[in-house]
Each structure stands twice: as structure tokens, then as C-alpha cells.
Amino acid sequence: MAAPTCDRCGRCCRAGGPALHAADLPLVGSRGDRVLTYAHLFTLRRGEPAHDQVQGRLLPLDEELVKLKAAGDPDWTCTFFQEADHGCAIYSSRPLECRLLSCKDTAPLAAAYAQDRLGRADILPPGSALADLAAEHEAR
Numbered sequence: 001m002a003a004p005t006c007d008r009c010g011r012c013c014r015a016g017g018p019a020l021h022a023a024d025l026p027l028v029g030s031r032g033d034r035v036l037t038y039a040h041l042f043t044l045r046r047g048e049p050a051h052d053q054v055q056g057r058l059l060p061l062d063e064e065l066v067k068l069k070a071a072g073d074p075d076w077t078c079t080f081f082q083e084a085d086h087g088c089a090i091y092s093s094r095p096l097e098c099r100l101l102s103c104k105d106t107a108p109l110a111a112a113y114a115q116d117r118l119g120r121a122d123i124l125p126p127g128s129a130l131a132d133l134a135a136e137h138e139a140r
Contacts, residue, residue: 013078014075014076016077018095018096018097019065019117019118020068021115021116024096027095028123038123038130040080041068042066042067044064045138046061047060063119065118066117066119066120121134121135
């Protein structure tokens, strides 16, 4: 059976940006060939309440995670969502959760949802000023 196609309704994009996983690491960084820069991301720290999309409720995080930022509006629409055509500005290089999600079948996303998520230590170059700052922030 073929994977369900996207109807481009934008519902998932309006529900918030995806968390990043190990498979997304090649998309992230400060080099010019990377789709996601640090400015596109934010971190939710261990213990912070976050909406669990699979369980459909707010839960404290067991571990830190990095997500795509919202476009700035109050409903958390993904920063890459294009309202005019209900499309994605980075569709060909979108993160794993976006590739797995289908409104018609959420099982693939549910299976990978909490696996291999990225934290700041995974993304920031070891020994960099940003990595040192993140480690100091976490220690406090």
C-alpha cells in the first residue's frame, strides 16, 4: 500500500514545529549549506511541560529536545509554513517528524516520536562558545 499523500491542509504545520531527531542532524548548523540555522530552533529543557503530540496532553519532558520555532503568531505555526499555498518552504529538506506525519496515518510518527531526539549537546560543536554556554546554563 502506498503512503498517504498530503492534502496540504496545513493542520500539522499550525500545531507547532517538529522536534528534531538524529536523522535531522545534517540539516542543522551554521554552514551555508544547512537548511536549519540555530536561529530557526529553540530548546525545551528536561522537566519543562511540553505538548506530547502522540498522547495529546501536556507532560514534563524526560529529556531536553530541540524544536523548530514558531513563526511568531500565538498558535505556534511552524516558521516554514507558507499560508498562501499551505506549503512548506523547506519541503524537500524537511525534518523527520514532518516526513513521517500524515493526518491519515499517524502510526509512523508515533513509532519514531520519542526516539533519537536531539538536544543542544548534539547540535552545537563541542568546545564552541555556544556549547560551553549551553552546558553552563544547564548546570545552573
